Amino acid sequence: METLFTRLGFSFFLLYFLVSCDLSLSFSPVDNYLVNCGALLDATVDNRRFVSDSSDSSHSHLSSPQLFSLCAGTLLPGLPPIYHTARVFKAPSKYVFDVKDPGTHMLRLHFHRFSSPQLNLADSKFHVLVNGLVALTNFSGGGSVGPKVIEYLLWFNSEKVEITFLPAEKSKFAFVSAIEVISAPKDLILETAQSVNGDKVENLNKQAFEVMYRVTIGGPKVTPFNDSLWRTWLPDDDYFKSKEGSNRVYFSGRIKYQEGGASREVGPDNVYNSARLIESKNASIPNVNLSWEFPVIEGYQYLVRLHFCDIASISLGLLFFNVYVNGHLAYKDLDPSAVTNYLLASPFFVDLVVDADHSGIVNVTVGPSNKSMAYAVDAILNGVEIMKISNWMGSFDGTLPAESVLKCLPRKRRVGFLLPLIALVCLLLSLSAIIRRRNEKVESVLWSKLPMEVHEISPKQGKQQLSSKV
Numbered sequence: 001m002e003t004l005f006t007r008l009g010f011s012f013f014l015l016y017f018l019v020s021c022d023l024s025l026s027f028s029p030v031d032n033y034l035v036n037c038g039a040l041l042d043a044t045v046d047n048r049r050f051v052s053d054s055s056d057s058s059h060s061h062l063s064s065p066q067l068f069s070l071c072a073g074t075l076l077p078g079l080p081p082i083y084h085t086a087r088v089f090k091a092p093s094k095y096v097f098d099v100k101d102p103g104t105h106m107l108r109l110h111f112h113r114f115s116s117p118q119l120n121l122a123d124s125k126f127h128v129l130v131n132g133l134v135a136l137t138n139f140s141g142g143g144s145v146g147p148k149v150i151e152y153l154l155w156f157n158s159e160k161v162e163i164t165f166l167p168a169e170k171s172k173f174a175f176v177s178a179i180e181v182i183s184a185p186k187d188l189i190l191e192t193a194q195s196v197n198g199d200k201v202e203n204l205n206k207q208a209f210e211v212m213y214r215v216t217i218g219g220p221k222v223t224p225f226n227d228s229l230w231r232t233w234l235p236d237d238d239y240f241k242s243k244e245g246s247n248r249v250y251f252s253g254r255i256k257y258q259e260g261g262a263s264r265e266v267g268p269d270n271v272y273n274s275a276r277l278i279e280s281k282n283a284s285i286p287n288v289n290l291s292w293e294f295p296v297i298e299g300y301q302y303l304v305r306l307h308f309c310d311i312a313s314i315s316l317g318l319l320f321f322n323v324y325v326n327g328h329l330a331y332k333d334l335d336p337s338a339v340t341n342y343l344l345a346s347p348f349f350v351d352l353v354v355d356a357d358h359s360g361i362v363n364v365t366v367g368p369s370n371k372s373m374a375y376a377v378d379a380i381l382n383g384v385e386i387m388k389i390s391n392w393m394g395s396f397d398g399t400l401p402a403e404s405v406l407k408c409l410p411r412k413r414r415v416g417f418l419l420p421l422i423a424l425v426c427l428l429l430s431l432s433a434i435i436r437r438r439n440e441k442v443e444s445v446l447w448s449k450l451p452m453e454v455h456e457i458s459p460k461q462g463k464q465q466l467s468s469k470v
Contacts, residue, residue, distance in 0.1 A: 113143070139397075
């Protein structure tokens, strides 16, 4: 019995030690602002506390002349509490956050277009600016079903972050449901990435990104609860175009993160422990590729991040394959063993920059190479992220810079203010003319035109001339 208790005590100690180590190694951002917009109380979502932005809160961060909170009339079952309310703006308004840790930050804007007896959020249309960057223009809050989360990776080198909401033309209001401003891990964005459209290397330092797609390949949805950066990874079924020749694989072992490769913040275990692959079952190598298509907007560059982890090979040095992006050969004879210092189940990622062409598609393809082997895995992919890079005007949405967006609204609002003022001035001038006419009738003063040769005349002289004619 004593031995049993001793073993149980040791087991509990070991469990406590492992949990403590895991917690100590978990990501803890310096800047970590979570705002529950329009709510009177704080809310907990995925073990994180979103703080109310009410005027009574010391963490409001809100500056606005005309705002009010709105509560949803009918709530969807299981909907997180941050989507039960919204902060609504009838005039330009902003949230201001202090930056303690300069560098790349994750910004997430949460929207839920619910309807209430007071207001239907589907009627909104507005712009969003972030420190001089145009994040959204003529935005209406996303889809009509369920919440929408828009995520950015932005470089902040100033002491403040200002998120400005501007009601657009012919619109009465803007709104937001929740806001996250979080310091990003230093290894989340690398300094450079290879361009697939040529031999040039793109500089990613201080760039701004909007996350368009974050997809786990072959596996189920990954929720923020299972991601150390509280991200959502969607299944790839809607984007996968190769219906033949692919297999799914699931891995129950330990993902071996190591320095120089992908960290848990770059990609969680639940992304790397599943994949789609091409596998040779006999002496011949399958003549197939695995392909995914992601709709994008033409005129922007995109950062394509591909996640790999060899969880399927039975031995090192057996997997070789090619990687293509938009038809360009990005990597030839990619050997995961060499990249991971000859360690299986060790994750890594590659970054590529591509210019979106007129097709409006970013295509990702993996397939066998000339070095692929029979009776082995001949291609694999675990995850894909696609991020839009802001254009040369500092915008994710259109060609207008932030200065132009800011000038549009005040000018139109000034017109609305000037019209009553002009009407008032016209009224005063009309009253003045009427009074002047009445005075002229009372005085009944006769006058004659001055001689043309008289160039200047004083008021006194003019009075004398008038009196002499009477």
